[in-house]
Amino acid sequence: MPSSRRSFLKQSATLLATAPLATPGLSSPTAKPRLRFAVASDGHFGQPDTPFEETHAQMVDWLNREAGERGLDFVFFNGDLIHDDPQMLPRVKTHFDRLQVPYYVSKGNHDQVTDAVWRRQWGYGENHDFALNDIGFVVGKTSNLAGDYLCADTAWLAEALQRHRKRSHVFVFLHIPQRTWAKASIDCPDVMRLLEQTPNLAAVFHGHDHSTDDVKVSAGKSFCFDGHIGGSWGVAYHGYRIVEVQADGSVHSFQFNPAAQPVVNTNRLTH
Template identity: 40%
Template sequence: MNHPNQTSRRRFIKNISLGTAVLLSGRITSLSAADVTELSGRSVLRFAIASDLHYGQPNTLFEKMTDTVIQQINHFHAGSALDLCVLNGDLVHDDKSFMPQVKKKADGLQVPYYVTRGNHDHVTPQEWNDIWSTPLNHDHIIKDVPFLFADTSNEKGEYLSPDLAWLESRLEAYKNHPNVFLFLHIPQQKWTKNGIDTPAFFALVRRYPNLRAVFHGHEHDQDGVYMDARLPFLFDSHVGGNWGTEYKGFRVVELLDNGTLVTYMMNPSVKMGELSYARLA
């Protein structure tokens, strides 16, 4: 009997717009399913990102959708061990009374997980901390890799830039680490319909070449990558809500032993859109 993970690798869906790789040099390349299968054996860190649960949105099967992604991430973890998972914003849909229920659901993940606030998560900083036991801006080191989680909204649901003073302090603190990852719900450039323009954000992150990738939720119809110079900004579709890509999926990222990043979308159990980001020489 084949392992489900082996089956999903063989069922890799190659798509011209998704099945490409963008190197930090700006060069575009691609990976086959066989390439990814081989490279996965060199992973030193593997994590998943799922965004936009929208738990509590009227006229949606929000509980079923949330249960499904929790089950699928746990299923993936059983075949390819994850070091962590990130729920990148819009955990609920406007009604903050659902937030404790989402916390209970998230606690069903069989890997450590971290969260960011989205524009539909209308909670105060204190309410957020009371539920999630973490401030809105927080950072953690996993396997010697710093992960930065920055807030990009408020109780009103406005689209905001992250706290750049906080972000600079953390990027400076970790400037000697070869790999740093940043998670923001709201895109800071108008690549997409619902992004905002924050030139100061880009001026800041360009100063830190060890920032390897930025991850966004918010845009349910986006599951690809945008580049700013050599820095990739990755989207991961959606796992809830009533609009977006036809499928509901989550992104997996693997850091290899040579510093290369390999990333792909799960749909939610089939690999698709495998991208590779080579480190700078």
């Protein structure tokens, strides 16, 4: 390869790596959202024959750029943080700890550790909930130590949703999809009925299906997917979903491919 061409390609790669993110956001330049967060799923840290160290380092760099340029209140990693090996859990945490904003996690079917180990590592259990800016967040368990696909615990989920009933919005994170929208989903009619009948539910976020990166709607409720950030299968890019709660209470989202910088899809989540 001629020297000039090699230099040009090297310079172009450097510019792409350092260029500002092209995420336009969904709010106007003068209107700051009430809340802005990112959702990323399925890193599969430790999966053999994959560059899991590199993909995680790159994703954290992208998310830090997102936070610095457009602002993020937090990041949520929605399950399958590791790939079966419990020894990988502390190692993936070292990557997450480089984030310049708070982060939260849910447990996936490949996160095959006990609840005690999970609680010791993250400071909360497999089922947990929290609130920020009068907005509730409910995180449900959808797998077990053996990696089985499970329906969320409807009794616990109902109690958690009840705790947040007076908040302006509530978001739910369940790694395994609870309806057979995708190949790896299961059918959980009781869970779906509960979610669909929750008045202030703004959206549900699923991981697990690496090949899905869009938003499904059922009974007026949005169920969001975001592809994957690791692993050896799925959509042909590693990306994340941005969610913005606007000052008027509307909720909007877009799926982003940070390597190529296109917005893959844009959705209004509240209907």
